[in-house]
Amino acid sequence: MKISISKIIIFSFIIFFLSVFWLGLKIDNNYDTKSLIGSKISNFHITEINNENQYISEEDLRKNKYTLINFFASWCAPCRAEHKYLLSLSNQNKRIKIIGINFKDKKINANNFLKDLGNPYNFVGKDTDGKISISFGIYGIPESILVNNELTVIKKIIGPIDQVQFEDVLKIIQ
Amino acid sequence: MKIKIFFFIIYFLFLAVLNSNDNKKELSEIYKNLRCLVCQGQSIADSNSDFAATIKLVVQDQVNEGKTKDEIYTFLISKYGEWIVYQPTFSKSNLILWILPYFIFIAGGLFIFFIVRKSKNNKAN
Numbered sequence: 001m002k003i004s005i006s007k008i009i010i011f012s013f014i015i016f017f018l019s020v021f022w023l024g025l026k027i028d029n030n031y032d033t034k035s036l037i038g039s040k041i042s043n044f045h046i047t048e049i050n051n052e053n054q055y056i057s058e059e060d061l062r063k064n065k066y067t068l069i070n071f072f073a074s075w076c077a078p079c080r081a082e083h084k085y086l087l088s089l090s091n092q093n094k095r096i097k098i099i100g101i102n103f104k105d106k107k108i109n110a111n112n113f114l115k116d117l118g119n120p121y122n123f124v125g126k127d128t129d130g131k132i133s134i135s136f137g138i139y140g141i142p143e144s145i146l147v148n149n150e151l152t153v154i155k156k157i158i159g160p161i162d163q164v165q166f167e168d169v170l171k172i173i174q
Numbered sequence: 175m176k177i178k179i180f181f182f183i184i185y186f187l188f189l190a191v192l193n194s195n196d197n198k199k200e201l202s203e204i205y206k207n208l209r210c211l212v213c214q215g216q217s218i219a220d221s222n223s224d225f226a227a228t229i230k231l232v233v234q235d236q237v238n239e240g241k242t243k244d245e246i247y248t249f250l251i252s253k254y255g256e257w258i259v260y261q262p263t264f265s266k267s268n269l270i271l272w273i274l275p276y277f278i279f280i281a282g283g284l285f286i287f288f289i290v291r292k293s294k295n296n297k298a299n
């Protein structure tokens with residue numbers, strides 16, 4: 001039986017495209033930045049929300065065993081929901097420092113938010129125009145990044161911290 | 175003298191307009207190649223979302239600092255992963271994406287060539 005080259009080529013192409021489509025269907029299309037766990041954060045300078053002269057940079061975070069960087073805003077409802085977990089973390093564990101970065105918010109609203117719900121943060125920075133959030137790979141609020149003293153990202157929490165995430169963070173820092 | 179000053183001013187205004195157009199064109203090209211991560215199938219250029227607005231600010235800053243397109247893409251890829259750019263980078267894992275179109279083009283050409291040659295031979299016989 002003689003099989004022509006053109007038939008083999010056509011058949012190979014059909015198999016190839018079917019495999020590509022089949023693999024494509026199996027890939028998770030929900031994008032998140034969790035793939036960046038293991039990368040390092042660098043080149044940041046965050047000014048304190050109430051004091052222009054006070055700021056933190058890489059060197060300050062290197063002094064902490066673990067730092068949780070939490071992006072929040074007074075206008076963000078899920079931020080209110082996760083706040084109790086941040087308060088528990090700051091009260092329960094001294095191995096972790098929590099940095100809050102107030103995202104595209106008014107200073108007065110942010111201060112009222114922390115006055116009403118409590119302040120779990122060791123430092124509250126401001127990101128008025130959102131540019132700092134880009135240098136941390138943030139694309140939604142709230143979002144939290146857990147880094148170690150080498151500034152390596154250990155965990156990324158996209159969306160509000162819930163009981164599962166909270167316990168996971170506790171487990172990591174123990 | 176007044177005419178000279180007049181032409182001098184016109185010349186500089188013309189240069190300023192040209193330069194700003196170049197900048198706008200470059201910005202627009204970069205925005206079009208960046209994916210809006212919080213939108214459905216929109217580029218940063220098409221989107222009015224908060225995320226797109228912030229990315230535009232960051233890109234503008236970096237262009238003003240004199241950074242090249244590639245440097246800006248590298249920065250954003252380091253923060254958001256390769257998904258943020260529409261045009262995949264030329265790397266080992268993306269090799270097939272870059273080579274496949276050329277391969278299909280050549281294979282298609284060869285396929286047509288053989289078909290034509292075969293039909294000619296058949297006609298001659």
